[in-house]
Amino acid sequence: GGTERPFSSPSLPLPLLVAAVRDSLTRSKKKLYIGALFPMSGGWPGGQACLPSAQMALDLVNKRTDILPDYELELIHYDSMCDPGEATKLLYDLLYTEPIKIVLMPGCSSVSTLVAEAARMWNLIVLSYGSSSPALSNRQRFPTFFRTHPSATLHNPTRVQLFQKWKWTKIATIQQTTEVFTSTLDDLEERVREAGIEISVRQSFLTDPAVAVKNLKRQDARIIVGLFYETEARKVFCEVYKEKLYGKKYVWFLIGWYADNWFKIKDASINCTVEQMTEAVEGHVTTEIVMLNPETVRGASKLTSQEFLAQLMSKLGGKNPEETGGFQEAPLAYDAVWALALALNKTVGPLKAKGHRLEDFNYNNRDITVEIYRAMNTSSFEGVSGHVVFDAQGSRMAWTLIEQLQGGSYKKIGYYDSTKGNLSWYGNDKWIGSGPPADQTVVIEEFRYLSQKLFVSVSVFAGLGILLGIVCLTFNIYNRNVRYIQNSQPYLNNMTAVGCMMALAAIFPLGIDGLHVHRRQFPVVCQFRLWLLGLGFSIAYGSMFTKIWWVHTVFTKKDEKKDKRKHLEPWKLYATVGVLLCIDILSLIIWQILDPLHITVEKFTREAPKGDLDVLIQPLLEHCSSEKMTTWLGVVYGYKGLLLLLGIFLAYETKSISTEKINDHRAVGMAIYNVAVLCMITAPVTMILSSQQDxxxxxxxxxxxxxxxxxxxxxxxxxxxxxxxxxEWQSDAQETMKTGSSTNNNDEEKSRQLERENKELQKIIQEKEERVSELRNQLSERQALRSRRRASTITNQNHSPPPLTITHSDPRSLAPPPGYPAPTTDLHSHPFANSSSLYQPDSNISRNNCHPSRLQLLYK
Structure with missing residues (x-):
């Protein structure tokens, strides 16, 4: 038998073995699902490049054994078409369709706004890769929102840094009226205020920027921040060319994500040529968020930015990047997946300590959401787009690229790292002029001073007038005992001369300005002007007014009062002048206590000097003024104006009066006429001409x-x-003094005799007038009585026989008095027919008992 060998698998190549092991491990991992909305079409089809980029990141994350070793991330995505309405339907599908999603990843700002506002109801973290709207930086409204795409406001710290670098403290803005640009500009306004920079002009437009650009020109805007889309940018710079709002005096700051040749694209909505547009945009500065790390570093993904781009181009299959939506934002989508993976990996330990696991997440589990939020909020790693870190509002902090258009092409002139506040400057910025222009026209303040030739000329006349016053005063004092001078009230004339000299002395401080004295001493000069002129007028005019007033008072009163007041008491005249002077002093003291005079500076329209200098002259003029200057002048002018009018009236009323007590009152009246006319003309004219010092x-x-x-x-x-x-000089004064008494007595005696004769004649005239009046009354009574009796006689003749003929026994009884003609019997031969009938031989006279003596009385 053969020896039994243990079971052994057939030999496999190493790559297949590694793949088999990986598949075995993958099958044992728990899946975590990400619900994503990638806009593959619509206003911003960013999903065309961002989706492949996110899938690349997921593949690398899932292959890593040091990141979420027990989990696998899976992407469930839909096409939102960058439409909030479509996104609402897809969000519903993501939430109510298994499996449970642990994170949502929307794209464009409008969709992110909808998703982020609703996500908190399901305890979901939202991570966006393509939203730049500043409105999303609101933790109260979007408490679980993060984004790897920096906010549009991230341009603003860079802009403020550049403003400070080039020492600009005043800027202007022009924006297209859309939410993203409005919120960006609001953020810029707050940042520049904190930096001590002023936004002097803020213009906006909806579709046509012509009026806004004209306003910028009119208000002398120099450093201008423009916030608008590319199409509107062409419209703006066509108007900029027309208004000549470009060149060495101006700098424009634009958004950097326009196409490099945006100003050369033919646009039917503008009527400017490419050459004109190129001329207008030359030298402008752009700020652009750095979406691809410029440094060759390997971050969390172990890839450099250039390696990432190569892999992305391979995944896109050779598509033209400029025709692929979201290609610039693809690194942000890549880093968004890595930020999510690293945050989830960071939560595994804390959740395990609390007895939770990531796979236990559901829409009611707030504890897991809190841990994911904490991990996201503390994210910090190097990605292909640069250093990834989030601010307190969940927005990405990133570098900003600064470029300048030089010779028709963009040149990099620096970077700004907003996380560290570090500005990397290349020093290759180029300006049309000798350097960065001023943020405003350089204004040179220039005080307007009184013409010295005019001041000296008038001062000479004033000095001669003071000498004349001294001569007149000396003459009057020296000849004060001459009778003719005595009868002109010399002390009042002395007051007039002193007042005139004070008024002339006021001309000198009136012509002193900042050219002669320092501003700190100028209020003292103002006081001298006011007091010298005010008191000089009161003394000079008051003494003349007192004379004319006394003459009018005495010679226009009734006889009994005239007799009482005809005796001239000089102290009363002096007292009158004193009262007028006291009124002036009191009013001036009250004025100076309640509202003292101080210097005010009047500014005039700026003037451009000759030449091409970028400066303007700001003319200034110093005035003596107070807070309620108009009120005080109204009171003073009103009071003195009444005195002038009253003086004119009194002078006119007394022009035909002759008196030896004040023998020069007619000359005084003539002086009052001249002073009043000059004062009434001068006061309003000087107020009107106050801005013209000469x-x-x-x-x-x-x-x-x-x-x-x-x-x-x-x-x-x-x-x-x-x-x-x-x-009649002072040398004859002794003789005058000797004979003066008798002469004065004779004159007074003659005057009293003439007055007595005048009274006697007035009494005789009055008696005669009373007698004539009595006779006229008797005549009218007689005529009335005769008319009644005639009527009675006619009645009797109608009822009785004819009357008897009466013979006159004594014709002398009807004779007229001696020296009077005999009355005629013709009724029509005398103009007074009724009167002549009284003298006819008629029986009615006898019946009326009209004695001849009565007729004589009538004749008298």
Whole structure:
């Protein structure tokens, strides 16, 4: 017999043996199912490249013995067509069709929004590979959502880093009105605010960007961030070319996922040539999420990025990458599977400690979901797309590629690692000008100062006016005992001269500005202006107003009051001036306490200097002002305006009055006319011309000079001339003092005699007027009585025989008084027919007992 040999299997080649062992192990592994939605068609057919990429990752994961050795991942996928409606139906099928899915993997943002918002009801983790909408970074709304595709807001940290690198503090934005761009811009606005950068202009458009681009030009936008799709980008830069919003003064920041030749593609919606578009886009900067690791490193999959691309191209069967949807995002789908596998592998130990297993997962088991969430949230590994890590909102943190269009092609100028805040800069950025442009037009502030020629010229006139005032004041004081000067109230004239000199002195601080004094001393200059001019006006005009007011008061009152007030008491005149002065001082003190004057700077329209310099001149003008300047000026102008109007009225009323007590009141009235007219014109005009420093100063100062000159000349020159021509100088004062008393007494006696005669004549006139009135009353009574009796006589003649003829026994009884003509019997020969009938020889006279003496009385 043959020796019995133990059972032995037939010999197999080594590869077949390894495959047999692997199949045996695979059959013993427990399956974990992933429900995936890959858009193979629709708005973003990313599943065309992302699905093969995910399957490549699953194959490698399932072959690894160090990752989920007891489990096998299986992908159950459908075509969502990037349509939320279709995705809703497929989500229902995934959830309510066996087997249970442990994770969901949607693609585009609109589908991810739907899936992620519903997934928490089934305690499912959602991991997206192609969603960039910033709206998904909301843990309250999407508590279990993660994505390996960075959020669109990941461009913003890179942009802020570049703004700071190039020292820009002011930017502008223009966006297409869609949710993804609006949320991206909101995030950018928050980030730049934290960095101390201002968004000065924010424009948006729906389909036509023409108006938005014009607004950018009008508001001097220089650093502009554009957020729009590729088709709209062509429209925007066609308008940019038309508005000349490009060149060395401007920098545009665009999204980097456009095609490299996007600006050369012919588009029927624009009317710009390729050459024009190429000119307009030159020099713009793009930021693009790095979706393929630029470094040659082997990560968790043991593949470099270039090895991954080679395997993907082989799996796609030689398809053109540019015609394959989602080819750029394929590394993200690959790393999404690896992130899920590593997270699930990390949960095995903690779940075992709690008595759970991954295969025990169901839609009601929250404990397993919590462990998977914790593991996903702490993921960190090197993938083919770069370093994979998630932020607090579940969004991927990745590198950003920075490129610049130079000479019609894109050049890499740097990378930014947002996880470490590290900017890798190549230093090959190129600018149309000498360097990065300024973020705004350089504004040079330039103060406008008063013309020094004008100031010196007016100051000379003011100085001469002060000298004239001193001469007039000296003249008045020196000749104060001359009778003619005494009768002009010299102390009031002295006040007028002092007030005029104060007003002229106000011209000097009125012309002082920042060219002469420092800004800290400028409020003091403002105070000098106000007080000198205010008090000078009150003293000068107040003294003239007091004179004219006294003349009007005395000579327009009734006799009994006029007699009482005709005696001039000088202290009352001075007191009146003092009251006016006190009102001004009190109002100025209240003004300065409640609302003191300070410097305000008025800004004018910016001016462009000659040349091609990128600067603007900002003209500035300093003003003396207060918080309620208009109110205070209204009060002051109103009060002084009433005084001016009243002065004009009093001067007009007293123009024909002559009095020796104030012998120059007509000259005072003429001065008041001139001052009032100049002040009423100057006050509103200077307010209107306040922004024109030369015109305003010239108008105000010349008005002061003219009014002062006219006042001094009108008041003092006639007095000087009289004293010169008549020789009434101070040397004759003693004689004047000696004879002054008797002369004054004679004049007063003559005046009293004339007043007595005037009163006597007025009494006689009054008596005569009363007598005439009495006679007129008697005449009217007589006519009425005669008319009644005539009517009675006619009645009697109708009822009685004819009357007897009366003979006049004494014709002299009807004779008129001596010196009066005899009355005629013709009723029509005298214009007063009724009166002549009284003198006819009629019996009615006898019956009325009209004695001839009564007739004589009538004649009188």
């Amino acid at each position: 015109a305003s100063f010239a108008f105000a100062s010349l008005a002061i000079v003219f009014s002062v000159y006219i006042t001094l000349v009108v008041l003092f020159v006639p007095k000087m001339r009289r004293l010169i021509t008549r020789g």
